[in-house]
Amino acid sequence: MTAEIRHIVYDIGQVLVHYDPLIPFKRIIPDEEKRSWFFAEVCTGAWNHEQDRGRAWAEAEAEAIARHPDEADNIRAFRAHWEEMIPYCYEDSVTLFRKLTASERDVTLLTNFAPDTFSICRARYPFLEESRGITVSGEVGMVKPDRDIFERHAETFGLTPEATLFIDDKAVNIEGARSIGWHGIQFHDAAQLERDLAEHGIIV
Structure with a gap:
């Protein structure tokens, strides 16, 4: 229990x-091999993590651009x-x-995001304002995991660790949450999440 x-x-x-950076880049860099190289060597996950x-x-x-001057236009295209x-x-x-935020449950958001791009996301998806509050990594200078x-x-x-449940798609982030005593659910889809919530006594 x-x-x-x-x-x-x-x-x-x-x-x-x-979130999928390939959406614009399938047009910007049509060649699949070149595009794969670009994300593996130029605008890498580690590079984006620093934003x-x-x-x-x-x-x-x-x-x-200092690393790959010939890719300057493609690098700037990312932002x-x-x-x-x-x-x-x-x-x-x-x-x-929304069912959770409308209930008596205390719901907050914790996200890895650059501050300016999160402003875009926040404006585009108003439901993000429906939780009690948000921690944005780029605003606090810290990142998951x-x-x-x-x-x-x-x-x-004001969260009590043993009474806190974290939902994230990345297993490494779940482990980060567990390191301070939170519970965790790795997200795959809404149906699975609803089942996992029920196992934690949360019936929606």
């Missing part, structure tokens, strides 16, 4: 909102076409989220 869950913390990307930590886009672009990368939300997942961002979120919102 798990402890009573009083706080539910949601990730956003790939849990509530779809989530709060690095300014101008600095990020300058760093990447210029960023909004295309969040084309839709997962309606069934959002429905579940590091322990400090989970501690910061818990302190900010």
Whole structure:
């Protein structure tokens, strides 16, 4: 029997909102082999992670262009076409989220996002305002899965660790949450999430 869950913390990307940088880049770099190389060597996940930590886009672009000057236009295209990368939300997942926020459950959001791109996402998907509050990694200079961002979120919102359940699509982030005593559910789809919530005593 798990402890009573009083706080539910949601990730956003790939849990509530779809994110795919390939959407604009299938047009920008039509050649699949070149495009794969670009994301493996130029605008890598690690490179983008630093924007989530709060690095300014101008600095990020300058760093990447210094490494690959011939790719300057494609590097700048990443930020210029960023909004295309969040084309839709997962309606069934959002429905579940809204049921939770409309109930007596305490729901907050904890996301890895650059501050300016999160402003775009927030404006595009107003349901994100329906939780009690949001910790955005780039605004606090910390990123998942590091322990400090989970501690910061818990302190900010007064969460009791053993009564907190974290929902994220990445297993490494779930492990980060568990490192400070939270429970975790790795998200795959809304139906699975609803089943997993029920196992924690949360019937929606």
